[in-house]
Amino acid sequence: DVKVTQSSRYLVKRTGEKVFLECVQDMDHENMFWYRQDPGLGLRLIYFSYDVKMKEKGDIPEGYSVSREKKERFSLILESASTNQTSMYLCASRTGMKNTEAFFGQGTRLTVV
Amino acid sequence: GQQVMQIPQYQHVQEGEDFTTYCNSSTTLSNIQWYKQRPGGHPVFLIQLVKSGEVKKQKRLTFQFGEAKKNSSLHITATQTTDVGTYFCAGGTGGFKTIFGAGTRLFVKA
Numbered sequence: 001d002v003k004v005t006q007s008s009r010y011l012v013k014r015t016g017e018k019v020f021l022e023c024v025q026d027m028d029h030e031n032m033f034w035y036r037q038d039p040g041l042g043l044r045l046i047y048f049s050y051d052v053k054m055k056e057k058g059d060i061p062e063g064y065s066v067s068r069e070k071k072e073r074f075s076l077i078l079e080s081a082s083t084n085q086t087s088m089y090l091c092a093s094r095t096g097m098k099n100t101e102a103f104f105g106q107g108t109r110l111t112v113v
Numbered sequence: 114g115q116q117v118m119q120i121p122q123y124q125h126v127q128e129g130e131d132f133t134t135y136c137n138s139s140t141t142l143s144n145i146q147w148y149k150q151r152p153g154g155h156p157v158f159l160i161q162l163v164k165s166g167e168v169k170k171q172k173r174l175t176f177q178f179g180e181a182k183k184n185s186s187l188h189i190t191a192t193q194t195t196d197v198g199t200y201f202c203a204g205g206t207g208g209f210k211t212i213f214g215a216g217t218r219l220f221v222k223a
Contacts, residue, residue: 042119098207099143
């Protein structure tokens with residue numbers, strides 16, 4: 001059974017803290033993605049990676065960075081958390097071929113206070 | 114930039130009624146995918162359409178991809194309480210990115 005695992009289900013952080021969200025997939029997928037989900041806005045792409053050490057900005061990269069040192073792991077970093085980054089964060093992965101389905105992790109609900 | 118608009122944002126139906134959600138893209142898409150997210154869950158892939166004018170069915174669900182490959186719809190016949198959740202369309206751009214619609218949240222009253 002395919003699996004995308006996010007390190008935390010719920011997280012509460014203080015403004016200004018550095019926050020790490022981890023995502024691991026066991027399907028040997030080339031592509032990995034980080035989205036944030038907010039009511040009425042759907043899923044917005046923050047960053048994606050199509051290979052180890054490769055990354056591309058998505059639609060809303062400001063305030064975020066990513067790291068992909070190993071194929072199975074894709075980390076999202078909030079350099080200095082702010083209250084407007086309170087959201088649900090979803091990691092997804094899929095194969096390197098185009099037009100393939102994405103597999104999502106269970107999500108991390110981050111609250112910045 | 115490229116956008117995929119999805120309507121309606123919410124839909125309340127009585128169990129047994131039909132339901133339809135629509136997606137429209139500002140540009141031609143290479144493919145359209147549909148996902149379902151149950152309350153408290155994560156999006157799960159339902160289906161992909163690739164060809165112009167394509168229609169696919171999964172039991173009570175019918176998916177269509179427009180002739181111009183700019184719009185798509187998901188129709189559920191005779192909704193059941195198990196259909197509750199948020200339905201997302203996701204448009205392929207030909208590259209690695211997929212553009213998600215905002216989703217339609219379906220409420221079904223028994």
